[in-house]
Amino acid sequence: AIRMTQSPSSFSASTGDRVTITCRASQGISSYLAWYQQKPGKAPKLLIYAASTLQSGVPSRFSGSGSGTDFTLTISCLQSEDFATYYCQQYYSYPPTFGQGTRLEIK
């Protein structure tokens, strides 16, 4: 199975900050990568697919980039509702696998 590694595992930021989360695949996955946001007690919510395509209804302050093995999720101007845990997921090959998550906390 393809292993997905996110960094950092957690970090603190302030409202208005620009933040970047990294996801690395153990082998090349082209652009077959999705990003999710999860808040406590809730299901993951799709933010981005195909590495950089914003899901309908997701604010434009979220963006994704990368291909091959290295990917990033950027939030351009943090809002209070963005403090959550973020996961990447590869769907290049069976089985689909997820990163371990990056917890974004308020500084």
Place this chain on the structure above:
Amino acid sequence: QVQLQQSGPGLVKPSQTLSLTCAISGDSVSSNSAAWNWIRQSPSRGLEWLGRTYYRSKWYNDYAVSVKSRITINPDTSKNQFSLQLNSVTPEDTAVYYCARGTLRIAVAGSFNWFDPWGQGTLVTVSS
């Protein structure tokens, strides 16, 4: 707008069978463009895809190697829902279980895509 509503018990005894159901609204379990998945989440294993069922002229199932000998995912076309059965559970199967809609890449048999939407989640505890 597709919505998934999960149901099933939150407590299962060791060695017994975990059974959950996911009711679909806004789409069909027999859709030729969707796949219906079960995913679980636990502190020790993170998010783990368990398996799926989908219809492409006939019914297909794919399962994760880690649970392949114990899992069954079935569609129920009469109720527009699908179910998860996991046999011989142990405390390691304690997790939040989610159903989720996925798709397949066009013309790529057996492929995967992202998951959207997800059910609300069911915490299943395996304990005597």
